[in-house]
Amino acid sequence: xxxxxxxxxxxxxxxAGQEPDPSTGAIITPIFQTSTYVxxxxxxxxxxxxxxxxxxxxxxxxxxxxxxxxxxxxFAFASGMSAVGAIAARLSQGDHVxxxxxxxxxxxxxxxxxxTRYGLTFSYVDTSxxxxxxxxxxxxxKLVFVETPTNPVLRLSDIAAIADLAHxxxxxxxxxxxxxxxxxxxxxxxxxxxVMHSTTKYLNGHSDSIGGVVVAIRxxxxxxxxxxxxxxxxxxxPFDSWLVLxxxxxxxxxxxxxxxxxxxLAEFLEKHPKVTRVIYPGLDSHPQRALAKRQxxxxxxxxLSFEVAxxxxxxxxxxxxxxxSLAESLGGVETLVCHPASMTHxxxxxERRAKIGLSDALIRISAGIEDIADLTEDLSQALSxx
Ligand SMILES: Cc1ncc(COP(=O)(O)O)c(C=O)c1O
Numbered sequence: 001x002x003x004x005x006x007x008x009x010x011x012x013x014x015x016a017g018q019e020p021d022p023s024t025g026a027i028i029t030p031i032f033q034t035s036t037y038v039x040x041x042x043x044x045x046x047x048x049x050x051x052x053x054x055x056x057x058x059x060x061x062x063x064x065x066x067x068x069x070x071x072x073x074x075f076a077f078a079s080g081m082s083a084v085g086a087i088a089a090r091l092s093q094g095d096h097v098x099x100x101x102x103x104x105x106x107x108x109x110x111x112x113x114x115x116t117r118y119g120l121t122f123s124y125v126d127t128s129x130x131x132x133x134x135x136x137x138x139x140x141x142k143l144v145f146v147e148t149p150t151n152p153v154l155r156l157s158d159i160a161a162i163a164d165l166a167h168x169x170x171x172x173x174x175x176x177x178x179x180x181x182x183x184x185x186x187x188x189x190x191x192x193x194x195v196m197h198s199t200t201k202y203l204n205g206h207s208d209s210i211g212g213v214v215v216a217i218r219x220x221x222x223x224x225x226x227x228x229x230x231x232x233x234x235x236x237x238p239f240d241s242w243l244v245l246x247x248x249x250x251x252x253x254x255x256x257x258x259x260x261x262x263x264x265l266a267e268f269l270e271k272h273p274k275v276t277r278v279i280y281p282g283l284d285s286h287p288q289r290a291l292a293k294r295q296x297x298x299x300x301x302x303x304l305s306f307e308v309a310x311x312x313x314x315x316x317x318x319x320x321x322x323x324x325s326l327a328e329s330l331g332g333v334e335t336l337v338c339h340p341a342s343m344t345h346x347x348x349x350x351e352r353r354a355k356i357g358l359s360d361a362l363i364r365i366s367a368g369i370e371d372i373a374d375l376t377e378d379l380s381q382a383l384s385x386x
Contacts, residue, residue, distance in 0.1 A: 009068075009183070010252040017063025018245070029060040031242045053230050057238040061245045062213075065203070068248060069177070069195050070188045071215035075225045076241060080178065080198025081106050082234035083212030087145070087174050087194055089228045090221070093119035096140040100127040100157060102150045102356035104176070105345045124352075127157040128288065130165070137169045146192075147176040148185075148295075151330075152305045152340040152364040153357050154279045156288045159295060163191025172221070178202070178331070179303055183255035184296045193218055199236075201331030202301075204247040205254050209240045254333065257369035258302030261335075264372045265365060265379065266304045274313075274383045276361075280304040302367035303330060305340075311360040313386040314339060318363060320385045323370065323378040330366035335375055338364050 003015055018029055032055055037048040048054045058076050066074040077083040084107050091097065099111060101124040111122045123136045127146050144166040148157040159175060166173040174194035175187035181202040187195045197203055199211035213236075216222045229235060236244070259282075266280035278285070281292035282300035292300055308314050318326055324335045328343050338344060341360045345353060353359075367375070 016067030058241040061241040069215040074215040076236035077212040078234045080212035095142040098144045103147045159190040204244045207332030209243040259299035261367040262302040277307040320382040335368035336366045
């Protein structure tokens with residue numbers, strides 16, 4: 001099956017990288033659960049030698065995700081964090097990196113607690129402010145690592161403008177596109193060189209796999225990522241590759257439902273008397289609404305945050321949810337709520353949390369795809385406890 005050159009996004013999600021199995025005609029790519037491949041004779045094999053280096057299920061997923069993000073090639077890793085690590089492994093001692101200041105806590109931990117030990121330096125910058133980005137470059141800056149929208153305060157960074165700045169300074173721009181998904185935001189089309197995802201989230205979408213991916217367009221990045229994936233060996237397993245492939249088939253449908261529910265919940269919360277602040281880029285009250293419309297023209301997804309009067313009030317609300325589950329992670333079909341200050345962002349020092357506007361009274365919602373009436377009823381009853 002050959003995809004037409006002008007195949008549309010939903011068709012690409014379903015079909016890219018996937019051929020019927022040549023030995024049986026199975027329409028779904030099989031899970032090639034094998035560690036090695038038999039050579040026909042010395043020096044003659046079918047292109048597969050050892051499963052850390054090549055696995056057909058992983059290759060199908062990598063082709064699929066590269067097409068979905070508009071990249072040339074992608075590399076699937078055992079987690080989102082190992083995908084971040086693979087991007088950072090491109091750097092050498094003495095190199096400097098500009099990072100979004102309220103990047104995911106695990107990314108900050110990897111950079112701050114591990115990679116500084118290898119002679120890399122990091123500047124944590126409010127990348128929603130282009131002047132600050134511009135001022136942060138040094139002659140040693142090799143990478144700009146941007147997360148947009150950020151977790152959990154949903155601040156946006158202008159990918160196209162930052163790509164221009166990075167390229168002017170001879171640096172590479174990598175974008176963590178986990179929160180938006182490629183349905184809602186296209187970093188490569190906007191000028192980014194590398195895109196990464198925690199596939200754990202929207203790409204897999206069913207809360208049953210941990211994984212990561214880096215999508216690349218430049219030959220030198222592709223060569224290095226292939227080398228580092230094989231050398232460090234943090235590959236995505238065949239079963240997890242199969243799960244994510246299953247997930248991407250319904251990505252456009254799911255993202256439409258996540259976005260509709262995210263927008264409706266944000267509008268519901270904005271009118272609620274017990275809620276002191278709602279953060280969602282799809283609301284006119286979001287300070288970067290204009291950028292959201294330009295950069296995320298198909299809607300703003302399922303992630304939103306809101307504040308109540310105090311930590312005590314937040315605790316009461318979180319403990320009263322019945323349908324929504326109190327859990328870390330996001331991007332699955334079921335709605336999750338969390339308390340970022342004590343859960344996902346506990347490893348971020350309190351003064352840094354305060355600087356990025358992450359208060360102890362903030363609650364994050366990952367809107368699932370349930371009926372919106374059931375979600376608003378659960379929110380109402382949870383908020384009625386304060
Ligand atoms: C934006 C973002 N990037 C990266 C990661 C890390 O991904 P993983 O948990 O799959 O290692 C996460 C995890 O929550 C995330 O939210």
